Amino acid sequence: MPKASAARLQTVRRPDPTETLRATSDLSLILDDQGLVLEVFSNLPELPNAGQGWIRKPWLDTVTSESRIKIQETLTEAMQRPLEPSRWRHINQLMAKGAECPVLVCAIWDPETGQTLVLGRDLRSMASLQSRLVQAQQLLEQDYLRMRSIENQYRTLFDLVRDPVLLIEARHGRVLESNKASQTFFGQTAAQLADKRLESLVSAPSLGGLSQLLREVEGSGRPAQASLKFGHAKQKVSVHLAHLRHENETAYLLRIELAPNATDQANENHLLQEALAKMSDGLVVTDRRGVILHANPAFAQILQCPHHAQVLGQPISRWLGRANTDLQVLLNSLQTAGGVRLFSTQLISDAGATIPAEISGVSLPQDKETWYAFTIRDTGRRLEPHGPGEAGFSRSQEDLSKLVGRMPLKDIVGETVDLIEKLCIEAALKLTKNNRASAADMLGLSRQSLYVKMRRFGLDRGETS
Secondary structure, three states: OOHHHHHHHHHOOOOOHHHHHHHHOOEEEEEOOOOEEEEEEEOOOOOHHHHHHHOOOEHHHHEOHHHHHHHHHHHHHHHHOOOOOOOOEEEEEEOHHHOEEEEEEEEEEOOOOOOEEEEEEEOHHHHHHHHHHHHHHHHHHHHHHHHHHHHHHHHHHHHHOOOOEEEEEOOOOEEEEEOHHHHHHHOOOHHHHOOOEHHHHEOHHHHHHHHHHHHHHHHHOOOEEEEEOEOOOOOOEEEEEEEEEEOOEEEEEEEEEOOOOHHHHHHHHHHHHHHHHHOOOEEEEEOOOOEEEEEOHHHHHHOOOOOHHHHOOOEHHHHEOOHHHHHHHHHHHHHHHOEEEEEEEEEEOOOOOEEEEEEEEEEEEOOOOEEEEEEEEEOOOOOOOOOHHHOOOOOOHHHHHHHEOOEOHHHHHOOOOHHHHHHHHHHHHHHOOOOHHHHHHHHOOOHHHHHHHHHHHOOOOOOOO
16 A cells, blocks of 8 residues: 555544544433443533533433333343344433433443443424424314314204295305205205205296395395295295305305294293293282282292282382382392392281392383383292301301391391401492492491491492482
8 A cells, every 4th residue: 555545544533432422312321230320422401511410320310210110121121132222212311400301212232341322312302393283283173172162053053043044155056054944944854955056946936036136135245135935835935135255255145034923922922921820939020110010929929918919000119128228229220230130138928927038130121111020039948058056147258248138237247347347338338339328228227327337447438329
């Protein structure tokens, strides 16, 4: 060999094993025959002092507890197959400040030296991708479930509509979907109506009106109405057509308005009256002054009246424990909010018995005046959540607020703390819309006593009534 070539070969630098290990893996360990770490080669910036703290320590002490069994199996497998890599296993290496790093490792055992080479790959980027993939899958599943829920709601509402409704494709005029009312109207199943042209369902004399209706909706983009006759129908019916656009697709929503059936309405009214007559809760309809216009037998039974007709024409305040105060609170709530729910009060029967009750009501606007409907429930037999020694007394703010209006303030407070007295006054002012006179009547106090207590608790900053 020429001397020049030999000199050039001598100048070629042999590869450094350390650089080879750093280039081929993110984490490399050399272990002795006892599993102690002899050398560490790491490309992980999170590893403090490049892993020098692991030297002369068992590899098992540098991983999490659930990874120790995997390491033992990896070392055992490497010794059973000298100079051959073991299977790759996923372990978690402990980093700085207790952080964990997922690493994919394999081991190679050299029987001549008794040392084991461990090669590891950082899996954090893969774990991040897997986490993002799982999140994306979860979002897709949530969207899918939400779409399924919306579709079920749409289908339920679509079938509950009493009028026949058809979804028509705009380009060819074919039926896309039909509800149950339309299937009954045309006497065909959903499969039979699907893909049928709208012109085939309309009788020949009404085809001109249908074409004009389609042109009107297409030109203006607004809903339109026309009277058309369908092939099987005896007379014309009112048809409402609306334009639907979704991205590049266009469809029509066609609704057939049927004339109301007087027999069906009579049957519904009869069923409603029968249900109201058999209700266990009292039902009362009054005018704006609280005079009873209608009442069911349950209301008379609660008041121990022989017949419910005896209460007609009487003011409902006649049987309220705090007649004017309770009625005013109920009417104010109905006039401002349109309804009242679970108003606690007491009823006084004709025999003088006191009946605890809950009243809920709604406002019923009519053409010339407004009526009020109330449901009255007897709560005298309701089990209280407290023991008999507490006499139904509650120490929570929510339960105290419910007791306000059910009994006088002196029976609630007794010898309790000032906080309870303050809460009761606040609840009474809220129920009466800051009407201090009504609040004093509800709490069983005089106005002067209420004002003194309000000043005592710092509640006299509001407007006077």
